[in-house]
Amino acid sequence: MPMLNFRLLDPALLVDISRLPAFDQITTGERGITVGGGVRHHALMRSPELEERLPIINHTMQYVAHMAIRNRGTIGGSLAHGDPAAELPLLAVLLDAEIHITGPAGDRTARAEDFFLAPLTTDLSEDEILTAVTFPNLAAGSGWGFEEIARRSGDFALAGAGSVLTIQHGIIADVRLAMMGVDETPRRLPAIEAMLLGRAWDAGVRAAAVRQVREQVNPMSDLQASADYRRHLAGVIAGRALDAAWAKGQTL
Amino acid sequence: MIRKRPITITVNGSTYARDIEPRRLLTDFLREDLGLTGTHVGCEHGVCGACTVLLDGVSARACLCLSVQADGRDITTVEGMGEIGALSLLQEKFRKHHALQCGFCTPGMLATAHEILMDAAPLTDTEIREALSGNLCRCTGYEHIVHAVSEALKERLGSIATGSALNAG
Numbered sequence: 001m002p003m004l005n006f007r008l009l010d011p012a013l014l015v016d017i018s019r020l021p022a023f024d025q026i027t028t029g030e031r032g033i034t035v036g037g038g039v040r041h042h043a044l045m046r047s048p049e050l051e052e053r054l055p056i057i058n059h060t061m062q063y064v065a066h067m068a069i070r071n072r073g074t075i076g077g078s079l080a081h082g083d084p085a086a087e088l089p090l091l092a093v094l095l096d097a098e099i100h101i102t103g104p105a106g107d108r109t110a111r112a113e114d115f116f117l118a119p120l121t122t123d124l125s126e127d128e129i130l131t132a133v134t135f136p137n138l139a140a141g142s143g144w145g146f147e148e149i150a151r152r153s154g155d156f157a158l159a160g161a162g163s164v165l166t167i168q169h170g171i172i173a174d175v176r177l178a179m180m181g182v183d184e185t186p187r188r189l190p191a192i193e194a195m196l197l198g199r200a201w202d203a204g205v206r207a208a209a210v211r212q213v214r215e216q217v218n219p220m221s222d223l224q225a226s227a228d229y230r231r232h233l234a235g236v237i238a239g240r241a242l243d244a245a246w247a248k249g250q251t252l
Numbered sequence: 253m254i255r256k257r258p259i260t261i262t263v264n265g266s267t268y269a270r271d272i273e274p275r276r277l278l279t280d281f282l283r284e285d286l287g288l289t290g291t292h293v294g295c296e297h298g299v300c301g302a303c304t305v306l307l308d309g310v311s312a313r314a315c316l317c318l319s320v321q322a323d324g325r326d327i328t329t330v331e332g333m334g335e336i337g338a339l340s341l342l343q344e345k346f347r348k349h350h351a352l353q354c355g356f357c358t359p360g361m362l363a364t365a366h367e368i369l370m371d372a373a374p375l376t377d378t379e380i381r382e383a384l385s386g387n388l389c390r391c392t393g394y395e396h397i398v399h400a401v402s403e404a405l406k407e408r409l410g411s412i413a414t415g416s417a418l419n420a421g
Contacts, residue, residue: 001316002297005277014274016321042310066386067364068304068311153385 017129032136037076044075054135056144060087066154076130082122085156085181089116093186094162094178095135103128116185139166143249145241149233151224157181158225159233161241167249172196182217182234189216201246210235259323264332274320279303281319282329290330290359301387304360305329311367330359342366342404351400353391361387365401369408377402
């Protein structure tokens with residue numbers, strides 16, 4: 001809607017999909033949780049199904065804009081918009097979400113990793129709609145963390161990071177780290193994930209991870225912050241997300 | 253010429269049927285078609301919060317909603333929250349605590365604060381600030397607004413505890 005108000009978009013035809021039947025459902029399956037494209041941010045934040053299996057989503061939604069926006073905004077809208085500093089695209093990439101799409105050519109499913117192509121540009125064609133998103137289950141005992149820094153509460157983040165990890169015998173057995181606001185799209189940082197595998201999250205490993213995050217992100221300068229400041233923040237925020245995930249992970 | 257569409261919207265308890273262009277924002281429908289100018293228009297892209305109204309009982313930005321999307325829905329604007337001589341609880345607290353100066357943000361503040369009261373969760377002043385963070389005020393420095401909402405919330409929680417009915421809005 002802001003893009004229409006700004007005349008950045010000038011569609012010949014606008015279709016309201018918000019009243020499609022079953023578009024606002026959250027369903028729990030064996031493999032994971034499927035969220036309809038029309039599920040509103042407020043419903044994600046309060047969902048008991050997510051709280052039980054993927055509490056990182058409930059937690060992260062508090063950072064999305066403000067109450068009145070969360071009452072109206074939807075997961076499908078956020079993912080299709082593809083803002084590089086938005087929380088739901090980051091969660092989709094971090095949690096390896098499957099994005100279900102339908103159009104005249106039929107149904108298809110895209111991996112979140114392949115869905116975000118550039119700022120505000122996704123794999124979605126003009127004649128397709130995003131119908132639902134499946135978040136696969138996490139391994140038992142997974143720890144998680146999401147952290148962001150914004151200039152004001154509810155603003156788009158200058159930098160944000162999400163992490164999920166499992167701990168076995170006191171070392172990291174599996175780890176994911178994804179960042180937003182510091183690149184053209186939200187993305188995982190596979191080199192850092194590889195470096196962390198098999199290590200304990202101690203001060204030395206933490207310092208190395210923070211340093212490497214700063215080397216591997218490509219932030220831009222804008223009115224809000226310089227690229228260098230964002231690079232600095234990326235390290236801070238990735239460190240905090242991993243701190244939280246390590247603290248929550250149960251040693252199996 | 254864009255084809256007009258029939259819509260029926262309930263605003264402050266009255267039902268209005270109109271034929272409107274699909275592009276018409278809810279703010280323009282309320283202010284220009286219905287003459288309810290209490291809903292203010294600030295930034296027109298969802299940031300300032302001045303146009304916040306209640307849509308089916310929860311806060312929403314009227315500037316980010318097309319009127320056709322509100323077809324069949326129930327809207328409450330500041331005009332429906334109370335009147336001179338019969339202020340709502342929140343309006344009374346805003347007056348008592350001097351929670352407004354120019355008043356531009358006030359209709360939106362009241363809509364957001366209404367949802368806070370309806371949620372009926374005990375909140376600290378910090379949490380109230382967070383909940384109000386989507387409504388900008390350039391006069392008060394927010395302090396008095398937080399006092400007003402905090403006191404109204406305490407009274408609402410008290411009335412729920414004692415089972416008495418209280419006009420929350």
